[in-house]
Amino acid sequence: MKGPVLRIEDVDAFYGDFQALFGVSLEIAPGEAFALIGANGAGKTTLLRAICGLVDARGQSISLAGRPIGGCAPHEIARLGVAMSPEGRRLFPSLTVAENILVGGHKSRPGPWNRREIEALFPVLAEKADVPASRLSGGQQQMVAIGRALMRNPALLLLDEVSLGLAPSIINEIYEVLPRIQAQGTAILLVEQDIARAMSATARFACLQEGRISLAGQSGAYSRAEIAAAYFGQEVA
Amino acid sequence: MLADMMNTLIQGIMLGGLYGLFAAGLSLMFGVMRIVNLAHGDFIVMAAYMALVAVTALGLHPLLTLFIVVPLMAGFGYFGQRLALNRVVGTGLLAPLMVTFGLSIIIQNLLLELFSADSRRLPLPGLDTASIPLPGGISIGVVPLMMFAVAVAVLAGLGWFFRHTMTGRLLRAVSDDPEIVGLMGADRRHLYAIATGLAAAVVGIAGVLMAVKTNFDPLSGPTRLLFAFEAVIIGGMGSLWGTLLGGVILGLAQAIGARIDPGIQILAGHVAFLAILAIRPQGILGRGEAP
Numbered sequence A: 001m002k003g004p005v006l007r008i009e010d011v012d013a014f015y016g017d018f019q020a021l022f023g024v025s026l027e028i029a030p031g032e033a034f035a036l037i038g039a040n041g042a043g044k045t046t047l048l049r050a051i052c053g054l055v056d057a058r059g060q061s062i063s064l065a066g067r068p069i070g071g072c073a074p075h076e077i078a079r080l081g082v083a084m085s086p087e088g089r090r091l092f093p094s095l096t097v098a099e100n101i102l103v104g105g106h107k108s109r110p111g112p113w114n115r116r117e118i119e120a121l122f123p124v125l126a127e128k129a130d131v132p133a134s135r136l137s138g139g140q141q142q143m144v145a146i147g148r149a150l151m152r153n154p155a156l157l158l159l160d161e162v163s164l165g166l167a168p169s170i171i172n173e174i175y176e177v178l179p180r181i182q183a184q185g186t187a188i189l190l191v192e193q194d195i196a197r198a199m200s201a202t203a204r205f206a207c208l209q210e211g212r213i214s215l216a217g218q219s220g221a222y223s224r225a226e227i228a229a230a231y232f233g234q235e236v237a
Numbered sequence B: 001m002l003a004d005m006m007n008t009l010i011q012g013i014m015l016g017g018l019y020g021l022f023a024a025g026l027s028l029m030f031g032v033m034r035i036v037n038l039a040h041g042d043f044i045v046m047a048a049y050m051a052l053v054a055v056t057a058l059g060l061h062p063l064l065t066l067f068i069v070v071p072l073m074a075g076f077g078y079f080g081q082r083l084a085l086n087r088v089v090g091t092g093l094l095a096p097l098m099v100t101f102g103l104s105i106i107i108q109n110l111l112l113e114l115f116s117a118d119s120r121r122l123p124l125p126g127l128d129t130a131s132i133p134l135p136g137g138i139s140i141g142v143v144p145l146m147m148f149a150v151a152v153a154v155l156a157g158l159g160w161f162f163r164h165t166m167t168g169r170l171l172r173a174v175s176d177d178p179e180i181v182g183l184m185g186a187d188r189r190h191l192y193a194i195a196t197g198l199a200a201a202v203v204g205i206a207g208v209l210m211a212v213k214t215n216f217d218p219l220s221g222p223t224r225l226l227f228a229f230e231a232v233i234i235g236g237m238g239s240l241w242g243t244l245l246g247g248v249i250l251g252l253a254q255a256i257g258a259r260i261d262p263g264i265q266i267l268a269g270h271v272a273f274l275a276i277l278a279i280r281p282q283g284i285l286g287r288g289e290a291p
Helices: A043-049 A076-081 A097-102 A115-121 A138-150 A166-183 A195-202 A224-232 B004-031 B042-060 B061-081 B095-117 B142-162 B166-176 B178-183 B188-213 B221-233 B238-261 B261-281
Strands: A006-015 A019-028 A033-038 A059-066 A082-085 A156-160 A187-191 A204-208 A212-218 B131-133 B140-141
Touching: A019 A043, A019 B221, A033 A043, A033 A082, A033 A195, A033 A224, A043 A156, A043 A187, A043 B238, A059 A204, A076 A082, A076 B178, A082 A138, A097 A115, A097 A138, A097 B166, A115 A138, A138 A156, A138 A166, A166 A187, A166 A195, A195 B140, A204 A224, A204 B238, B004 B042, B004 B140, B004 B142, B004 B166, B004 B188, B004 B221, B004 B238, B042 B061, B042 B095, B042 B188, B042 B221, B061 B142, B061 B188, B095 B221, B095 B238, B131 B142, B142 B238, B166 B178, B166 B188, B221 B238, B238 B261
Parallel strands: A033 A187, A033 A204, A082 A156, A156 A187
Antiparallel strands: A006 A019, A006 A059, A204 A212, B131 B140
């Protein structure tokens, strides 16, 4: 069996003096979808940012396909095969849709994804190719953000709150493509507020509570009450 | 009389090309990094002195010095950014101002030490006075026309580079969101250095042209900086062609002022700048948002 694409061991993370993560460990296999759930401020985004180097992770044990990346610069980690669709999408507003997609391909790894494949995945992006990214609807912007990340042909794709503020039909459309991304061997680490949706899209999950993993296991193996307890840190009737 | 007027206007427009070049580098650095380079004018003068050295030491034709000055300036810009300016990008407006102000003083004094305070110029024998006669007593100087054509070509080239190359797109992207550019596998310190290298290369062209066109001395940098500022602000921040338009308006105002009274040439440019700032603070081609 191949080793994990991502291995995180006993990771702490800080914002200045504030400690956001305490001894977090998890492993994700190639092509696996993994959900990270938890309340606001539990540390989900911090963990994703630590993985891609946007939060200082010097001396932390984070490895990508066996190679330590803790403390590497974001552009080095990106070149090694981590891509992210960040919270709030963070498209480049002065670039067109096509240009946003194209910059994703800068120093990317070889692989199946290219502009044509991404426009086949989200046909609306071909239609809007020459429109400034800032003029798109929220759902279309989310598709650009995912397309931009896929252009990197990542070994690990981090999806931070892809459904936030979107209509259910659009969310369905986005979630429908995840299995096709996994089928290319890309592992997905998903941060999602909608627990039911996160569980149905993944095989395994971890729940963060105040910077610590409070529950982890097979998606769907736990009752709502167990998950709610892990989420909020108390027994909920 | 009419021909005189026309000649004045043509002179102004051609001069505007040079000012547009002055402004392009300043605008580029501000656009990509939000750095106001107070040493910009001194970079221009430094490039002029590089050309002077190349002419006197190597006996080159002044215009051929471009092939030495432009790569040298580009390298100076790239490594200056990596060694010094990258430390202050993104720390707000004040630290870059202090660093570039310090750089400005260093360059001025170094040039004074090396070249004395004498005013210099690089004559172009034969070309200096050549002009193309047009009907009706109007004529266009060959050197000014060439400068204007170079300015248009440089700005068009920059525009193409920003639209159609990966590095150009990344430079626009890093201006939008420096953090996310890292996720695209791009090292922003390298991108910033490319931006400054590019700006300095344009400064190299502007410096050589200036050396051919007018007198310069080690302390003439701040005046060029002021012209560049005025051209950028008249044209509108962040617009490449706006810098040329701003340069042309500034050049026209100066040429018309000089025609009224040679003593008010520079003042006329400043007055035009203030008038436009009062009427349209975002600049003529500016997008209307606060810079």
